[in-house]
Amino acid sequence: MEIFEGSWSKMEAVRCRLCGRPVRTNHIDPEDAADTHWMCYHFAYEHDVDPDQPCSDVTCPLRQNEIFRACLRQLGQDPEQLLLSFLDETYRRGTSDRTQRPH
Ligand SMILES: [Zn+2]
Numbered sequence: 001m002e003i004f005e006g007s008w009s010k011m012e013a014v015r016c017r018l019c020g021r022p023v024r025t026n027h028i029d030p031e032d033a034a035d036t037h038w039m040c041y042h043f044a045y046e047h048d049v050d051p052d053q054p055c056s057d058v059t060c061p062l063r064q065n066e067i068f069r070a071c072l073r074q075l076g077q078d079p080e081q082l083l084l085s086f087l088d089e090t091y092r093r094g095t096s097d098r099t100q101r102p103h
């Protein structure tokens with residue numbers, strides 16, 4: 001179990017019933033008591049293919065990633081190249097803390 005520090009530990013945070021971590025965003029639907037992260041719910045119940053592959057749901061984050069990449073290609077941009085230059089810039093500015101990877 002993770003230890004949550006700061007203001008979150010003082011609040012009665014709703015915990016995702018699938019992963020147990022606090023749900024910070026407003027994806028809680030009182031209608032069907034889906035007290036889960038949207039992402040956890042999608043991958044547990046809706047995403048019916050390999051988790052590394054996009055499913056047919058247009059709200060699937062992996063599907064959307066694919067759509068955005070296709071749109072970029074249509075605009076004559078190379079998504080991989082854009083990603084690399086973004087990462088390059090982020091490292092150069094030293095503003096990355098969460099995307100940092102060991103070299
Ligand atoms: Zn969750």
Ligand SMILES: [Zn+2]
Nearest residue numbers: 047054055060
């Ligand atoms: Zn999906």
